[in-house]
Amino acid sequence: MEEMHLSRSAAELVDRLERTGDLSDGEFADILTCGEPGFVEYLAERARAVRERAYGKEVYLRGLIEFTNICRNDCKYCGIRRGNKHVERYRLTEEEILSCGDIGRKLGFRTIVLQGGEDPYFTDERMVSIVRKLRERHPDCAITLSIGEREKESYQRLFDAGADRYLLRHETADREHYAMLHPKEMSFDHRMRCLRDLREIGYQVGCGMMVGSPYQTLSHLVKDLRFLREFRPEMVGIGPFIPHHETEFADQPAGSVEMTLRLLSVIRLLLPDVLLPATTALGTADPFGREKGLLAGANVIMPNLSPTNVRGKYLLYDHKICTGDEAAECIRCMTLRVAKTGYQVVESRGDHARRRAENP
Numbered sequence: 001m002e003e004m005h006l007s008r009s010a011a012e013l014v015d016r017l018e019r020t021g022d023l024s025d026g027e028f029a030d031i032l033t034c035g036e037p038g039f040v041e042y043l044a045e046r047a048r049a050v051r052e053r054a055y056g057k058e059v060y061l062r063g064l065i066e067f068t069n070i071c072r073n074d075c076k077y078c079g080i081r082r083g084n085k086h087v088e089r090y091r092l093t094e095e096e097i098l099s100c101g102d103i104g105r106k107l108g109f110r111t112i113v114l115q116g117g118e119d120p121y122f123t124d125e126r127m128v129s130i131v132r133k134l135r136e137r138h139p140d141c142a143i144t145l146s147i148g149e150r151e152k153e154s155y156q157r158l159f160d161a162g163a164d165r166y167l168l169r170h171e172t173a174d175r176e177h178y179a180m181l182h183p184k185e186m187s188f189d190h191r192m193r194c195l196r197d198l199r200e201i202g203y204q205v206g207c208g209m210m211v212g213s214p215y216q217t218l219s220h221l222v223k224d225l226r227f228l229r230e231f232r233p234e235m236v237g238i239g240p241f242i243p244h245h246e247t248e249f250a251d252q253p254a255g256s257v258e259m260t261l262r263l264l265s266v267i268r269l270l271l272p273d274v275l276l277p278a279t280t281a282l283g284t285a286d287p288f289g290r291e292k293g294l295l296a297g298a299n300v301i302m303p304n305l306s307p308t309n310v311r312g313k314y315l316l317y318d319h320k321i322c323t324g325d326e327a328a329e330c331i332r333c334m335t336l337r338v339a340k341t342g343y344q345v346v347e348s349r350g351d352h353a354r355r356r357a358e359n360p
C-alpha cells in the first residue's frame with residue numbers, strides 16, 4: 001500500500017537493490033537516508049517477502065554460552081576490554097560449558113554458540129577438547145564459535161574437531177575507521193585475513209558491524225554493504241552501538257535503531273538467504289527491537305544460555321537485557337514474542353540455504 005505514496009525513483013531503487021544489488025555508492029546512501037513517508041516500511045515489506053521465499057516463517061534460535069569474559073584485547077567500544085579494571089572476570093570450566101550445552105539441547109536449541117573474549121587460557125588444546133565433546137554429545141547440533149582472531153591452523157583444528165560456523169564481526173570495512181575503534185596493536189588486515197581463512201577452511205562464516213559506532217559516517221556504512229556484497233557471508237550480525245560507561249566512548253551517542261532496521265532490510269535484499277539475527281543490542285536499544293528486526297528481514301534470535309551467575313559479568317555495553325533470566329525463561333519469552341510477529345520459532349539447526357544439503 002505504501003508503494004502508492006512512494007516516488008517512482010525510490011521504489012525503482014529498492015527494486016534494483018533486490019534484483020541485482022548493483023547500486024552506486026550514492027544510491028546505497030540514498031536508500032539509507034531516504035525520508036519519503038512509507039519508505040522504511042516499504043523496504044521492510046520487500047525484505048520480508050525475500051526472507052519468506054528463502055526461509056518461510058521460520059525463526060532459528062541459537063543458544064549463546066558466554067564462557068569467558070577475559071580478553072587480551074582493548075577494543076575502545078567494548079565493556080570487557082582488557083583495560084577495564086572494574087570487571088569481575090570469570091571463565092567457565094569445561095564441565096560447566098558442557099553442562100550448559102546439555103541444558104541448551106534439552107531446551108530445544110540446535111545451535112550452540114561458544115562466545116568469549118580472546119582469553120589465552122583457551123588454547124587450541126582446550127578448545128578442541130570442548131568442541132570434540134560437544135560434537136560427540138550433540139551430533140544433531142551445529143557448533144558455532146565466536147572467539148575472535150586466531151591463526152589459520154588453529155581455525156582448522158577447531159573445524160576438524162567439529163565446529164561448523166564462526167562469527168567474527170569485521171566491525172567496519174574502512175581501514176581508517178577501524179583504527180579509530182581499536183588500539184594500535186590491532187590490525188584491520190589481520191581481521192580480514194581471519195575472515196578469508198575461515199571461509200577457505202569451510203566454516204559458515206558470520207561477519208558484521210555496529211551501527212552508529214563512534215566516528216562512523218554514511219560512507220563507512222556504504223563500504224560495509226559493499227564488503228558484504230563481495231564477501232557473501234552466510235551470517236551477518238549487526239546491532240546499534242551502545243556506550244559502556246567504563247570505556248573512552250562512554251559519552252558517545254548510541255547508534256540508531258531506525259538505521260539498524262534499514263540496514264537489516266538492505267542486507268536481506270542484498271543477500272537473500274543470509275542468516276540475520278535480531279541482536280540483543282537491538283533488543284537493548286528498543287524494548288521491541290528484536291521484533292522490529294524480525295519484521296525488517298531478520299530470521300535468527302540468539303538467546304543467552306550462560307549460567308545466571310555469570311550473566312551480569314558479560315557486559316559489552318550498558319543496560320544489556322536478559323541478564324537476570326534463566327535460559328528457559330528467555331526461550332519461552334522469545335517464542336511468544338516471535339509468534340506475535342507472525343513468525344514461528346522452530347527447533348532446527350537453521351543452516352544457511354547454500355549449506356543445508358550437507359546437514360540433512
Ligand code: 5AD
Pocket residue numbers: 077078079169171208209210239240241242243244281316317
Ligand atoms: N555496543 C554494541 N555492540 C558492541 N559490541 C562490542 N561492544 C559493543 C557496544 N558497546 C559488539 C561488537 C562485537 C560483538 C561481539 O559485540 O561488534 O564484535
Ligand code: FES
Pocket residue numbers: 303321322325329330331333334
Ligand atoms: Fe530473555 Fe525475553 S528473551 S527474557
